Amino acid sequence: MAEGEGFDRRRAVSLLQEATRLIGEYSGSSDTSTTQFLNSEPIQNAISQGQQQHHQRTDNINQRQNISGSTESNTSSTPSPSLVNSVRERSLGNFRDLFAPYGSSNRRSLSSSHQSAHPPSKRKKQNAVPKFKVCETWTHTFFCLANREQIVAPSTALKTRLQQAGLGRKKICFNWKATAAEVKTKLEEIYPKLENGGGFEIMRRGPQANELMVIQSPRRGYSVPYL
Numbered sequence: 702m703a704e705g706e707g708f709d710r711r712r713a714v715s716l717l718q719e720a721t722r723l724i725g726e727y728s729g730s731s732d733t734s735t736t737q738f739l740n741s742e743p744i745q746n747a748i749s750q751g752q753q754q755h756h757q758r759t760d761n762i763n764q765r766q767n768i769s770g771s772t773e774s775n776t777s778s779t780p781s782p783s784l785v786n787s788v789r790e791r792s793l794g795n796f797r798d799l800f801a802p803y804g805s806s807n808r809r810s811l812s813s814s815h816q817s818a819h820p821p822s823k824r825k826k827q828n829a830v831p832k833f834k835v836c837e838t839w840t841h842t843f844f845c846l847a848n849r850e851q852i853v854a855p856s857t858a859l860k861t862r863l864q865q866a867g868l869g870r871k872k873i874c875f876n877w878k879a880t881a882a883e884v885k886t887k888l889e890e891i892y893p894k895l896e897n898g899g900g901f902e903i904m905r906r907g908p909q910a911n912e913l914m915v916i917q918s919p920r921r922g923y924s925v926p927y928l
Contacts, residue, residue, distance in 0.1 A: 840874045854911040881922025
């Protein structure tokens with residue numbers, strides 16, 4: 702602004718000098734100095750008027766700058782149309798999700814999530830694995846000896862002869878609640894020669910390899926629960 706004001710002043714001085722020259726030629730007074738005309742009242746008025754016009758133009762420029770600055774601030778504060786459209790579309794999408802018609806994918810997703818919260822129902826009985834059936838029998842391997850006083854395991858040759866005589870090793874299946882009488886009947890059925898033997902004792906393997914130990918018979922005889 703200082704440079705503009707100096708330019709206007711120089712322009713005014715040059716105009717006044719030109720006017721002074723013309724006036725001097727007109728009046729025939731070539732000795733009149735520029736300084737006298739500058740100090741005269743018309744010249745001072747012209748200078749002050751030029752300064753006022755310059756200040757007025759400066760004020761107009763400042764006003765235009767203020768107006769443009771306020772316009773830019775208003776423009777920056779105003780949301781863009783694309784942002785407004787984005788917010789509007791998002792609001793409409795939320796509204797559609799909240800008030801979707803029955804049977805829509807949203808309702809299906811809600812129902813599926815509700816169902817997943819509950820535990821799955823039990824399988825049908827026809828697909829279920831059947832319960833384990835308790836075995837109601839007791840199977841054991843017996844070896845019938847010929848000598849009731851024998852307390853050692855027989856040799857291989859003796860085992861062969863006993864097997865050929867209808868004694869030896871047999872696998873017998875009893876009812877798991879068989880009484881002593883039922884056990885006696887079953888053994889005599891498998892080993893028929895026991896009927897004429899006058900009785901029997903049941904033995905088991907002892908601590909030693911070939912040792913046999915008698916299982917003491919209760920008063921009512923050997924039952925399956927006892928064995």
